[in-house]
Amino acid sequence: MSKNVGGIDRILRIVIGLAMLVGFFLLPDAGYRWFLLIGIVPLFTGLFQTCPLYSIFGMNTCPMKK
Numbered sequence: 119m120s121k122n123v124g125g126i127d128r129i130l131r132i133v134i135g136l137a138m139l140v141g142f143f144l145l146p147d148a149g150y151r152w153f154l155l156i157g158i159v160p161l162f163t164g165l166f167q168t169c170p171l172y173s174i175f176g177m178n179t180c181p182m183k184k
Contacts, residue, residue, distance in 0.1 A: 121167040124180035128164045135161025 123131065138157025145151050163169045172178065 119168045119170075119173065121180050122172045122178040123163060123167045123169050124178075127179040128167060131160040131164030135159070135164060 135157040138154045139161065142151060142154035142157070145154070167180070169177075
């Protein structure tokens with residue numbers, strides 16, 4: 119897959135993903151706690167710089183190569 123996530127978008131995905139996963143491990147066991155595991159998705163899309171939904175919709179936030 120080609121890279122289509124860049125810049126601020128990438129940083130926000132990593133920060134949000136990490137925050138959700140930290141919340142999963144630090145919050146007491148509650149019914150909504152498992153929802154925080156969805157933080158894996160933005161974390162991986164930020165780390166690997168590729169988002170399947172961006173590919174489907176033809177979006178790209180990476181800077182253009184010169």
